[in-house]
Structure formats: structure tokens, C-alpha cells
Amino acid sequence: MARKQRIFIENMTYHVLLNCLDHMGVFEKNVDKEFFLDLVAQYSQTYDVQIHSYILDKEYFEFLATSKLVDSIPKFMQSLGRLYVNYYNKKYDRSGTLWQGRYKSSLVEYKNYLFDVMSFIERRTKTKYSSLDKNLFDKKNPIITYHDEYKKLGYTQEDRIKKYKTFFDENTKEKDAFIFDCLQKQKITASKEFIKKLEDSLGLALHSKKRGRPKKIKKDKKMYKNLQILDKEKHKSLKVSDMNDLFFAKDLSILPVTLGEITAVGKVFPIVFVDGKNPSLSALLSLGGENLAINSEGKWITNYVPLALRKYPFSVASVKDNVDQKIIMIDEDSSLVSKSKGKLLFKKDGSQSELLENAIKFLMDNEKHVQITKKMVKEIVDSGILEEREVAIGEGDEKKVLVNGFKVVDREKLNKLSDDILASWARRGIILIIEEHLKTLDNINTLFELANQRQQ
Incomplete structure (x- = not known):
């Protein structure tokens, strides 16, 4: 149906957040987290969603991924949300949704913001249910696919880890605040130059503007002139x-x-x-x-x-x-x-x-x-x-x-x-x-x- 549309472009990278209902904590038990991450591993492959960074906290699931097709992430999130709700409601004898509305997403300019967003996610909280051990310590994790930009950090995994670690050490409150704001407001996490280039190529206005009465389908420049x-x-x-x-x-x-x-x-x-x-x-x-x-x-x-x-x-x-x-x-x-x-x-x-x-x-x-x-x-x-x-x-x-x-x-x-x-x-x-x-x-x-x- 025609409704509010997110910007999804194939082969682009997205920062995504799925929140639980207020203070429900539907990921508190380890067995529930493991079940959810099994779904993530399975359906990210089904829909060809390449996940580069993630964290599963007791009240939310947050990740950075490349959408191979335009509808990859929407289908992935739909399956993930529905199947976990069915599992959780059946196990704990309840009904209704678990999620705080629709998930939030922000297109990321990976050339300039990939590692900032990756480290932002992995620094959010201390938990073993994240991609930190994979990206920073090279431990096995079937969910993670290295982004091409991550691979370019060095010819050896040791070099890649060393360079990636600098983003943890050099993070700033200003940059974290910018990333957080872009995700919460579902703006593009990017430079103004990137957004302008995207606007020109898509023919869309993507910068924040004052709200007003939206334009209706306008009368076109007429096909017939005279x-x-x-x-x-x-x-x-x-x-x-x-x-x-x-x-x-x-x-x-x-x-x-x-x-x-x-x-x-x-x-x-x-x-x-x-x-x-x-x-x-x-x-x-x-x-x-x-x-x-x-x-x-x-x-x-x-x-x-x-x-x-x-x-x-x-x-x-x-x-x-x-x-x-x-x-x-x-x-x-x-x-x-x-x-x-x-x-x-x-x-x-x-x-x-x-x-x-x-x-x-x-x-x-x-x-x-x-x-x-x-x-x-x-x-x-x-x-x-x-x-x-x-x-x-x-x-x-x-x-x-x-x-x-x-x-x-x-x-x-x-x-x-x-x-x-x-x-x-x-x-x-x-x-x-x-x-x-x-x-x-x-x-x-x-x-x-x-x-x-x-x-x-």
C-alpha cells in the first residue's frame, strides 16, 4: 500500500535499530538472545543482507548492514520481527507485538562514516552478544561479513584490527551525537556534499526542511502546448x-x-x-x-x-x-x-x-x-x-x-x-x-x- 517510504538503494549501507516496547526487556535471557541471533544469521543469508556490525541488548537490536537489493532489509526485518514475536509469545504465554513501532533506519555514507557507525554500535554497551569480538579480535562470528572498506584497511587481519581500533580511541561526543540524531530522525548519515549528490541523482529533496503543507500531485507542464x-x-x-x-x-x-x-x-x-x-x-x-x-x-x-x-x-x-x-x-x-x-x-x-x-x-x-x-x-x-x-x-x-x-x-x-x-x-x-x-x-x-x- 502507499504509505511512508524509507530510502532503500541497492548496494548501500544502512544503520538500523529495532526497539522493544518500553522497558519490556524481551532479550534478557541468553536462550532468547541466541534464538534471535540464529534468526539473524539465517535470514540475513536468505535476503542477502550483509551485516558488518551489531549489538543485541536486552531492549533493542542495532546493526549496520549493506542492502544487496532494494527490498533486502525490509524483508529481512519483517521476517525477523514476526518470527521472534511468534517464538516469544508462545514461550511466555502472551499475545501482541513486542516492538516499539516500526524499526528505524539511516542510509550511511560508508566512504566517510562506515567505521564511525560500526564503532558507535559496538561501543554502546558491554555484552558478548555483539560483533565486537569479530571486528576487533578476529573471533568467529557467522553473522558478520566484512565490508569492502574494512578489507581495505590492510593486507593482514592484524593490520585491519589495528586501524579499526583507532576509531574506538578517536571517537568524539559530537560525532556520536550526529550519528544518534540521524538514526533517531531517520536522516541520512552523510556529508552535505553526499546528500546533495544523492538529491541530484534521485530527483528527491532529502535535506531537512521546515514542515509545511506538502505538495500534491501538481499539474504537470502540459504535454499539449497549444x-x-x-x-x-x-x-x-x-x-x-x-x-x-x-x-x-x-x-x-x-x-x-x-x-x-x-x-x-x-x-x-x-x-x-x-x-x-x-x-x-x-x-x-x-x-x-x-x-x-x-x-x-x-x-x-x-x-x-x-x-x-x-x-x-x-x-x-x-x-x-x-x-x-x-x-x-x-x-x-x-x-x-x-x-x-x-x-x-x-x-x-x-x-x-x-x-x-x-x-x-x-x-x-x-x-x-x-x-x-x-x-x-x-x-x-x-x-x-x-x-x-x-x-x-x-x-x-x-x-x-x-x-x-x-x-x-x-x-x-x-x-x-x-x-x-x-x-x-x-x-x-x-x-x-x-x-x-x-x-x-x-x-x-x-x-x-x-x-x-x-x-x-
Whole structure:
């Protein structure tokens, strides 16, 4: 579901903290700690999470790890938390969660802060249930994987330990306070230069800013710059070139789709509802920055190009006094339209050229799908089952809303609809459409992956 999103980027390092409920001390007994660490060892391998430093205290589990895939750490933490709760509740005859909300995480600039965070973790408390013996005394520990930067400390383990020990001896209260604050507020543990570079590559605002009203899905710079009614006299000399790229749509953050496109577009992008005077079914293409669906060559990143783009530079509008009567429009300022290159729209006798005939047929066929979609979307909107959602990173005062102002189906409200409505929707395929829509919401994580690929 669309909810607050953490920043997870493949092959990056994270500082993570899982707190127990206040003063519960669910890790007091050694047998419980050993069971928990067995889970850590097993599932860090399952999800390819490389742990470099950790400590297990009676009230928390804290570690530093490299996330090999974007969803490695979220899946690892989900399995770890759930399985230990099941074990603990069964053993001590209780019910309910053990954790103080969701775990906290901070992306770490490992080039400058890796060893500071490692030593910060291992200096937190005196316990044998930590990685200290491995990193500082070279004792066996199946949980730990040395970070590449740790390996670069020397050609022998003795040299590595000697250099790593300097971070214990040179630690400062200021640096510890910075690391602690970044983790608690889920900010990036990094230099300003690193954060700026990451912002530029991801197209996201990651610095702390004063909170205010978050930006909703804004109206994009329009794909159509100057739509005019197509006229055989006025436009008799106009030509239209073949569409070789989609740069005309590079500023779009959302794109209307039809019902028949949910599966194809929804393989990569979240499909949501955008409310307003004309409610629509739309694909989210951005995290508040650049369009992630169009690559540097101006191509759509999958084989399927949405209908809303394929009809450009043409469009269809309804006559004000007769919505069933359609008129053809053209973007006079489109780079595809000129008087010097391309194919003519009209023949010398004023009749339509083959290019225009094909374009009009495509527009009319597409318009049928658009109207069917609008009718079904309006029915879903009117039913009251939609809820506002947002995509955000961070928590509390550090929360940054990337995209909001869109809606998704609330399953609980859906299930409360009367049986006759649900039966009707099932017969007419609306339930299948809703299920497809809900399934695509997992692709919000895909948007973060695409942003990361842009960084690469």
C-alpha cells in the first residue's frame, strides 16, 4: 500500500535499530538472545543482507548492514520481527507485538562514516552478544561479513584490527551525537556534499526542511502546448513527422490510462485514482522529480507505450452543447508539427490524407476506451471506497512527502459495500479492476528502484 517510504538503494549501507516496547526487556535471557541471533544469521543469508556490525541488548537490536537489493532489509526485518514475536509469545504465554513501532533506519555514507557507525554500535554497551569480538579480535562470528572498506584497511587481519581500533580511541561526543540524531530522525548519515549528490541523482529533496503543507500531485507542464481545432483551411499546409521520441512528455508525473492498460502499465508503475472535476485512473511516473518512465533517449522504458502518448500531437474534445459530438484537435506548437517536414494532413483537394484518416480512427477507438474508463472510475469514486494516500520518506518532523493527492481503494470500505453492489461489480469486472489496481501499488518501491538506476 502507499504509505511512508524509507530510502532503500541497492548496494548501500544502512544503520538500523529495532526497539522493544518500553522497558519490556524481551532479550534478557541468553536462550532468547541466541534464538534471535540464529534468526539473524539465517535470514540475513536468505535476503542477502550483509551485516558488518551489531549489538543485541536486552531492549533493542542495532546493526549496520549493506542492502544487496532494494527490498533486502525490509524483508529481512519483517521476517525477523514476526518470527521472534511468534517464538516469544508462545514461550511466555502472551499475545501482541513486542516492538516499539516500526524499526528505524539511516542510509550511511560508508566512504566517510562506515567505521564511525560500526564503532558507535559496538561501543554502546558491554555484552558478548555483539560483533565486537569479530571486528576487533578476529573471533568467529557467522553473522558478520566484512565490508569492502574494512578489507581495505590492510593486507593482514592484524593490520585491519589495528586501524579499526583507532576509531574506538578517536571517537568524539559530537560525532556520536550526529550519528544518534540521524538514526533517531531517520536522516541520512552523510556529508552535505553526499546528500546533495544523492538529491541530484534521485530527483528527491532529502535535506531537512521546515514542515509545511506538502505538495500534491501538481499539474504537470502540459504535454499539449497549444491545442487548436483542426481546420482544413487553416491547417492545409501542416505536416506531421513520425514520433521518434517521447520528450514531449518528459515533465509528466502522472499519466491517464484506460481500463485495458492497467495490466500492461501496472507491471512497472502504480495505478491510482486522481480525484477532481474529472476523476481519472492514472499511472504514477515520478517521486516528485523527473519522469522515471522515459529514458535519456526519449523512449518509454517498457515495450508498451500508453495510448495517451501514442495519440500525440492529436487530441479529442467534446462540443460544449453536445458531449457526444467530437472534434479533432492538434498541438500547433508540437515539435512534430511543421510546414517543412513530415506528411501532409490534407490533400490538395482538402480531403483527409491517409495519415490523418488513420490518426482520427485511432483517436475515436481510444475515445471509446476513455469514456468506458471514466464511467467506471466515477462509479468507484461515488461509492466512497477511496482513501487519500501519499509517498513519503522519514518519520515525524523529518518526514518528507514526495507525492500525495492521489487515492487508492480502501479494502475495508470495499468489503463493507452491500452484497448486491459487490455482486454487480463482480459480474461487470469492476472487482477485477480493483484487485489489479491494488496489486500495482507495490510498484511504489519500483519507482525508488528506477530512481536508483538513474543514479547509477
